[in-house]
Amino acid sequence: MELKTQNLTYEYDTGTSYAKKAIEDVNLVISDNEFIGLIGHTGSGKSTLIQHLNGLLKATSGHVYWNGNDIFSEGFDRREFRGHVGLVFQYPEYQLFGTDVLKDVCFGPKNLGLSEEEAKVRAKEALALVGIDEKLFKSSPFELSGGQKRRVAIAGVLAMRPDILILDEPTAGLDPKGRDEILDSVSAIRRETGNTVILVSHSMDDVAEYVDRVIVINKGRIEFDGIPRDIFSRIEELEEMGLSAPAISYIMRDLKDAGFNVGDGALTVKEAADKILDNFRRGHV
C-alpha cells in the first residue's frame, strides 16, 4: 500500500481577489503501518490536505497516487478508494444518525455494497476495536456519553476496513480521560490491524506520546517531516509557526540550561523521569 502526493496545490476562490493557496507543492509518501502526527496552526492547511488524501477535494494542480494510480485518472474507482482511506472528521458524533449504535456503524460497509450480514460482522468487529460494549449496540447513539459517541463514529469509518485511518482532531472537546480512551483505542486499532493512522492534533503532548512520524504544515507547505525527537527539538521554529513543543521538551531544556546533564530527546513523562533519575544516580557513582 502506498499513498503518494506529488506537487499538490489547492487554491480557493481562484480568479477573485480572495484567491488563496491553501496548500502548495505538497509531496508526501505514506506507507504501511505508520503512525503519523500532522500538526499545524489553525488555517495552516491541515484539513485541506487530508481532504485531498481520500479524494474529497481535487487539487488545482498536482496529483494523488494510490498504489501508483492517479486517483483522478479516468476509470479510477474513487468510491472503492474511499473505503481504503477512511476519514474521521472533527466532532464526528454530529454525523451519527442511526436509530441504534449497530445500525449506524453498518451504514458505511453497506454503502460499499456489502450484504446486511457481512456489514454486521464488520460493524461488530469495529465496535469491539473501539471498546464499545455489546450491551450498547441496541442503544440510541444519542444516549451515549460524548466520548462513547465519538468512538461509535470512529467505528463507523473503521467498519469499512480502511488501510489508512485519518482522524481530524479526534480528542477536541473531550476531558482528559475521554482523550486517553480515544487515543488508547486508536493505538490498539493500529496494533491489531496494522493500519496506518494519521492523527491531526493541536496537542503536542499527545503527538509526542503516540506517533512515530511528525509532519508539520505551515502556510500550506510541508515544513518538517521526521521523527518526533528531531522535530520537537526545534522549539523556536515551531513557536514561530504558532505551534509549540510538548511540555516535557521545555522542562528538559530548562534543566539543561541549569546545568543538568539530561541529554536530548525525552518527550514523555516516563522518558524524562528516567533521564533525570539517571543523572542523579550517575552523580553518586
Next chain:
Amino acid sequence: MSIIDVRNIAYDYAKKDDEGKEVESVRALDGVSMEVNTGEFIAVLGHNGSGKSTFAKHLNALLVPSEGSVYICGMDTSDTANTLEVRKSAGMVFQNPDNQMVASVVDEEVGFGPENMGVPTEEILKRVEDALNAVGMYAYKDSSPTRLSGGQKQRIAIAGILAMRPKCIVADEPTAMLDPKGRADVLRVLHMLNKEQNVTVILITHNMEEVIDADRVFVMEGGKVVMNGTPGEVFSDVEAVQKLRLDVPEVTKLAFELKKKGLPLKNGILTREEFVRELKVLKNMSGI
C-alpha cells in the same frame, strides 16, 4: 461584598418523551456553593458531564437554580426583573467561536452588546475601540469575522463582552477549539483584564496548564464541588485528581513520578521554574 455568591444550589433537567411529557428529572447540580470576590481569577475544572457548564450558565441567569440562590453583585438571578442587570454584570464567552459571531464586520460585532443595552452611539464607538485595543485586535476592526482564526474570533467575542463593561467574565472552555497560539493569546487577554482592569474571571476548562495561574480552583464531579483550593493544593494529590477523570500539568506529573521513584520532591509543583529550582537544591545536597 462578594461579586458572586452561590448558595447551595441544585438544578434539575427534565427529560421529556416524544409527546413532551416529563418522564424523569436529572439532577445536574447538587448542593453547589461558591463565593467569589471582586478581582479574583477562578478556575472551574471537571470532566464532561460533571455539571460545570450548567453551573456556568447560572452565573448570568441563562439558567436559574431549582433550589438555592445565586446572587450576582447582590442581585438574585431568580428575579426576572434583575436578568438584564445580571447579564450586564457577568458576560459569557462560549466554546465555539463560530456560534458567537452575528455581525459581518468586527467593530459592529463588538458594538452589538452595548447597542442592545441602549448605550449612546458616541460612547459605543469609544467602548469598541477600547475593547479591541484591550484584546489586541484593533487592527482588524474593519475585517470580516469569518476571515479570522479561531483564537482571533475568541478575542473578538471577549471584546464584545468587554464593550458591555462587565464586572465579571465567565468563559466556558474558551480555548477548547483553538491551536496552541490561539490558546495562549486568549489566556493572556483574560489574565491581563483580570490584573489591569480588575475584571473578575471565571474560567471553565479541561486544560490543566490553564489553571496554574488561577487564584483558586474548584473541581466539580457529579454536580458537586469535590475539591477546592489554590492550584498547588488541588494538584498536590495527583492520583486523587486522576480519579476524577482529570489530569495534572505535565511538570506536576513528572515531579510526582520522580517522587515515587525516591527523589524527595515536594507535592504540587506547578511550574517549570519551581521544578528546576527544587531539583537544583537536591543536586546541591547530594553533591554532584
